[in-house]
Amino acid sequence: MEIVFALYDDMTALDLVGPYQVLAMLPDARVSLAATTPGRKRTDSGMAIEAEVALRDLTAPDIVVVPGTGRPQSPLADASLLEWLRAVHGGTTWTASVCTGSLVLGAAGLLEGRRATSHWLALEALRGFGAEPVGDRVVFDGRIVTAAGVSSGIDMALALVGRIAGAETAQVIQLVIEYDPQPPFDAGAPGKATPQVVARATQVLQAAL
Amino acid sequence: MEIVFALYDDMTALDLVGPYQVLAMLPDARVSLAATTPGRKRTDSGMAIEAEVALRDLTAPDIVVVPGTGRPQSPLADASLLEWLRAVHGGTTWTASVCTGSLVLGAAGLLEGRRATSHWLALEALRGFGAEPVGDRVVFDGRIVTAAGVSSGIDMALALVGRIAGAETAQVIQLVIEYDPQPPFDAGAPGKATPQVVARATQVLQAAL
Numbered sequence: 381m382e383i384v385f386a387l388y389d390d391m392t393a394l395d396l397v398g399p400y401q402v403l404a405m406l407p408d409a410r411v412s413l414a415a416t417t418p419g420r421k422r423t424d425s426g427m428a429i430e431a432e433v434a435l436r437d438l439t440a441p442d443i444v445v446v447p448g449t450g451r452p453q454s455p456l457a458d459a460s461l462l463e464w465l466r467a468v469h470g471g472t473t474w475t476a477s478v479c480t481g482s483l484v485l486g487a488a489g490l491l492e493g494r495r496a497t498s499h500w501l502a503l504e505a506l507r508g509f510g511a512e513p514v515g516d517r518v519v520f521d522g523r524i525v526t527a528a529g530v531s532s533g534i535d536m537a538l539a540l541v542g543r544i545a546g547a548e549t550a551q552v553i554q555l556v557i558e559y560d561p562q563p564p565f566d567a568g569a570p571g572k573a574t575p576q577v578v579a580r581a582t583q584v585l586q587a588a589l
Numbered sequence: 590m591e592i593v594f595a596l597y598d599d600m601t602a603l604d605l606v607g608p609y610q611v612l613a614m615l616p617d618a619r620v621s622l623a624a625t626t627p628g629r630k631r632t633d634s635g636m637a638i639e640a641e642v643a644l645r646d647l648t649a650p651d652i653v654v655v656p657g658t659g660r661p662q663s664p665l666a667d668a669s670l671l672e673w674l675r676a677v678h679g680g681t682t683w684t685a686s687v688c689t690g691s692l693v694l695g696a697a698g699l700l701e702g703r704r705a706t707s708h709w710l711a712l713e714a715l716r717g718f719g720a721e722p723v724g725d726r727v728v729f730d731g732r733i734v735t736a737a738g739v740s741s742g743i744d745m746a747l748a749l750v751g752r753i754a755g756a757e758t759a760q761v762i763q764l765v766i767e768y769d770p771q772p773p774f775d776a777g778a779p780g781k782a783t784p785q786v787v788a789r790a791t792q793v794l795q796a797a798l
Contacts (some may be wrong), residue, residue, distance in 0.1 A: 392789070393609060393610055394610040394766065397602045397606040397636070400602060400603075400605075400636060401603040401739065404635065405634075406605025411640060413636060425610065425614075427609060427622060427639070429636065429638055430629060430636070430637035430638070430639070432637070464769045495710075514755055517769065518771075522675075529765075530610065530766040530768070531770065532771075534740065534772075535770065535772055535773060538773050540773060542773055547774060548785065550773070550774055552776075552790045552793060554774055554777050555776050555779065555782045555786055555787065555790040556738075556793055557739035557740050558738025558778065559770075559777040560726065560740075560778040560781065561740065562726045562741075563744055563763060563768055564748040564751060564761045564767075565751065565763055567761075567767040567770030568764060568766075568770070569767065570764065573759075573763075573764045574757075576757065577757060577764055583767055586613070
């Protein structure tokens, strides 16, 4: 099973690494970290992760995962990335995104008429691509799977493993990564946070654009 | 506030990137990804992450975070890493680990007589370093903070931000990364998984050693 993560400068590190850590454990997974131009990709917090292969050399992935970014203008302007997504999507078993990665799927024309999610602050922007925004953490629509903001890629990947390899294998991976989350606060969604926290988070996100 | 992540070959990607994504958002954070020898570090799932600076050039970090690995023999044999940890720990505000990173803190002599946690399969190994194993997800003992397996680094980092910058700032970061976990299965701890899942997870982990 060939799994391709589409990297680019400005991606958010955890958007990539959350699902990567899970999907790399799929039985028979062959994982590629790929980009339009291979080499070091600088994430939006500064960390550099290596894209080891060119997207154009991967023509028949089974699973594609597009991470998001705090600066979506960067991947949205990458015509080669969008063209590659359009080209390979027809043959994938699953095409997936995390966070604003769904805007990239949208810009590639893959979300027309589909239900999809994204980071809470980007959810409405999905309409611009003909998608129907859904405020769930993970949204399946046909072969397309979209996840909400940043950390949601872990939940998405485990759900995907459940569909591909069965619930028990997903549980094995969950236990290996000891994914028994116990957040010390309960402010992970706009409806759970105080107005002041929502305002500050919005400010942080808009300042990063 | 100077935050140093201690990288090494064979580290687990999510052990590093979970707390990195959170702590990099601390107000006034200066984050360094450092290693005994700078350069690309290959994680235990294959992904390469760049260590941009040498540990020896960072002599006064405020926070140190040591990620874990499925192959702890690698960092445990890195005498320079252990020596650096011993040298800087006296001056840190917080010295932290994720997963088997606590074994590395232990090998550096920092856990003598202290309560600490680790990946569930490595918990008992803490006794070899004079520590008292505690099966909690995040354990604070003085200036030392240890987290359980892999994904627990996110919870640990949010708890740390709460202590450093207050609950509201931690909640802002939680909302920015939309950390509202909804695992599709409930098998993230040995006590929650079936015996068959525990057996398979143990096999996966032991095969990686």
